Amino acid sequence: MKIPAYQTPELRRKNVRLAWVLAGLALFFLVTSFPFWTGLFRIVGTQAMQ
Amino acid sequence: MSTTTMTHDEAHHHEAPKGWRRWLFSTNHKDIGTLYLLFALTMLFLGGASAMLIRLELFQPGIQLLDPDLYNNLVTNHALIMIFGAVMPAAAGLANWMIPMMIGAPDMALPRMNNLSFWVLPAAATMLILSFVVPFFPGGGTQINTGWTLYPPLSVQVGMSMDFLIFAIHLLGISSVLASINIIVTLLNMRAPGMTLLKMPMFCWTWLVTAFLLILVVPVLAGGVTMLLFDRHFGTSFFDAAGGGDPVLFQHLFWFFGHPEVYILLLPSIGVLSHVIPAFSRKPLFGYNSMVGAMLAVATIGMVVWAHHQYTVGMSLGAVTYFMIGTILISIPVGLMIFNFIATMWRGSMTFETPMLFAVGIVLMFTFGGLSGVMLAVVPADMQYHDSMFVVAHFHYVLMPGAVFGLFAGVFYWLPKWTGHMYDEKLGKIFFWINVISFNITFFPQHFLGLAGMPRRIVDYNVMFTEFNVISSVGAMIFGLSHLLFLYIVIKTIRGGKKAESRAWEGAKGLEWELDSPPAFHTWTVAPQIK
Ligand code: HEM
Numbered sequence: 001m002k003i004p005a006y007q008t009p010e011l012r013r014k015n016v017r018l019a020w021v022l023a024g025l026a027l028f029f030l031v032t033s034f035p036f037w038t039g040l041f042r043i044v045g046t047q048a049m050q
Numbered sequence: 051m052s053t054t055t056m057t058h059d060e061a062h063h064h065e066a067p068k069g070w071r072r073w074l075f076s077t078n079h080k081d082i083g084t085l086y087l088l089f090a091l092t093m094l095f096l097g098g099a100s101a102m103l104i105r106l107e108l109f110q111p112g113i114q115l116l117d118p119d120l121y122n123n124l125v126t127n128h129a130l131i132m133i134f135g136a137v138m139p140a141a142a143g144l145a146n147w148m149i150p151m152m153i154g155a156p157d158m159a160l161p162r163m164n165n166l167s168f169w170v171l172p173a174a175a176t177m178l179i180l181s182f183v184v185p186f187f188p189g190g191g192t193q194i195n196t197g198w199t200l201y202p203p204l205s206v207q208v209g210m211s212m213d214f215l216i217f218a219i220h221l222l223g224i225s226s227v228l229a230s231i232n233i234i235v236t237l238l239n240m241r242a243p244g245m246t247l248l249k250m251p252m253f254c255w256t257w258l259v260t261a262f263l264l265i266l267v268v269p270v271l272a273g274g275v276t277m278l279l280f281d282r283h284f285g286t287s288f289f290d291a292a293g294g295g296d297p298v299l300f301q302h303l304f305w306f307f308g309h310p311e312v313y314i315l316l317l318p319s320i321g322v323l324s325h326v327i328p329a330f331s332r333k334p335l336f337g338y339n340s341m342v343g344a345m346l347a348v349a350t351i352g353m354v355v356w357a358h359h360q361y362t363v364g365m366s367l368g369a370v371t372y373f374m375i376g377t378i379l380i381s382i383p384v385g386l387m388i389f390n391f392i393a394t395m396w397r398g399s400m401t402f403e404t405p406m407l408f409a410v411g412i413v414l415m416f417t418f419g420g421l422s423g424v425m426l427a428v429v430p431a432d433m434q435y436h437d438s439m440f441v442v443a444h445f446h447y448v449l450m451p452g453a454v455f456g457l458f459a460g461v462f463y464w465l466p467k468w469t470g471h472m473y474d475e476k477l478g479k480i481f482f483w484i485n486v487i488s489f490n491i492t493f494f495p496q497h498f499l500g501l502a503g504m505p506r507r508i509v510d511y512n513v514m515f516t517e518f519n520v521i522s523s524v525g526a527m528i529f530g531l532s533h534l535l536f537l538y539i540v541i542k543t544i545r546g547g548k549k550a551e552s553r554a555w556e557g558a559k560g561l562e563w564e565l566d567s568p569p570a571f572h573t574w575t576v577a578p579q580i581k
């Protein structure tokens with residue numbers, strides 16, 4: 001198996017960087033899913049009641 | 051943006067490797083796309099077999115074939131196999147094959163990660179199947195009787211097969227997130243020079259949105275099932291009221307994933323339609339920009355309406371009202387997409403090859419499913435419909451046309467490109483008609499059953515529901531078996547047939563049609579210029 005030859009090192013770095021940013025986003029949603037979204041749900045619920 | 055270092059000459063030295071290594075170690079988007087599609091097809095037949103068993107049991111009232119636990123185990127397995135095993139991998143297969151060819155890129159941005167995304171799947175499928183069969187072994191515990199929604203407390207009480215299932219979901223999630231990252235990076239960084247975002251083919255747009263949805267919601271599902279795992283084994287009580295937890299919390303986490311998931315299943319097929327309908331109407335897609343806008347609206351609103359699946363759990367009036375209004379709002383951008391499709395066909399010189407037949411069928415039947423969706427979105431009405439066969443009818447009308455038929459349309463549309471052969475048009479049309487008619491025979495009566503009060507996920511039913519169940523089951527047998535014809539057509543096309551031209555359909559537009567049919571192992575090693 002060879003490292004693909006069609007990407008310039010510069011493009012390769014750019015790709016990997018963006019991939020990590022997106023992975024970070026996924027991780028962020030993983031760790032915040034529990035408190036954040038239920039909190040938002042409660043706020044929406046109580047606000048709408050007023 | 052320059053994307054190539056390899057000259058044309060070098061490219062020719064890179065022929066496909068031989069034997070099993072070609073597939074196991076593949077970093078080639080076309081080969082990985084093929085793997086995804088074959089995997090999905092296999093799962094389609096597994097999931098189909100479980101569905102036919104379910105319908106066989108429901109053919110008559112009383113318990114004939116399956117004991118209640120096995121029945122519920124099958125219902126759970128059927129949904130998970132179809133959603134995670136068939137539809138999502140098939141859409142990923144189309145993405146792998148088409149996205150690089152459509153945007154003029156030589157391959158996906160992260161080819162080795164692409165290999166990993168696929169090869170996690172067979173492991174995940176093994177776990178999924180184990181979760182079904184483990185209870186049949188001595189000491190294997192009870193069967194999974196929760197349905198695909200895995201609500202606690204039931205899911206905490208199920209035997210060890212639930213642990214296999216949780217592990218399977220983790221693996222499936224990893225595969226989806228990695229594939230999504232790859233697709234986003236490819237679409238954002240690898241487009242041919244001159245292809246701005248708003249010149250991107252619509253299939254690429256639908257996948258860009260789908261991939262973002264996946265990244266945002268799959269981790270939440272992973273979080274939810276991990277908490278479930280902890281409740282099961284490590285003494286936590288996230289979902290256990292006795293320990294200060296809340297079982298409804300799981301429902302929120304599940305549906306925060308689950309509702310966007312339906313758009314994840316839908317959007318790639320909407321992308322396919324956005325190519326098929328213009329090609330066979332011989333007109334450009336009507337309202338490209340509004341289509342992109344509508345999709346972003348669907349995705350955004352779709353993220354914040356999840357609790358319409360839980361109207362009956364006793365939320366506050368304010369919450370329930372909010373979720374009702376939000377849900378009904380979504381039908382506006384969805385309706386706009388349908389409008390655009392109809393406007394594209396309007397006064398076009400239409401022909402009805404198999405992909406187009408599916409496309410027109412989708413526009414009609416998907417819209418019908420959307421209408422029953424709006425009925426379900428209305429809280430007082432849903433209090434009656436919830437957990438009835440009406441819901442089953444609704445989601446099969448949106449998912450079968452909205453997702454599966456769209457994938458069929460895509461396969462028929464692009465099969466000439468992939469294989470270099472035209473499929474047998476006559477057989478394709480026969481498949482369409484058998485498939486679509488039997489689909490309606492299967493699922494249309496379920497609306498009446500639901501309205502009359504037949505609950506879903508129950509092995510037995512009152513004798514008064516017999517007639518419609520008989521019709522539905524007969525339809526289901528034809529529907530299930532009709533897919534053998536699909537398999538036959540695909541195999542026949544791979545093995546031979548009329549030679550396909552590079553532009554297999556005269557009305558087809560886009561970079562993929564400038565490549566040979568079948569395309570070389572490496573394509574667009576020199577990026578095309580987009581005007
Ligand atoms: C106008 C659009 C739609 C509306 C207003 C809508 C509304 C609803 C509502 C309120 C429910 C919950 C019913 C209940 O359990 O009592 C539901 C269930 C469901 N919908 Fe839709 N829906 C729409 C479109 C879609 C689409 C496009 C898909 C998939 C492609 C979809 C797939 C599903 C599924 C899978 C379920 C059942 C989930 C389960 O309980 O297992 N829906 N829909």
Ligand SMILES: [Cu+2]
Pocket residue numbers: 308309312356358359
């Ligand atoms: Cu929903």
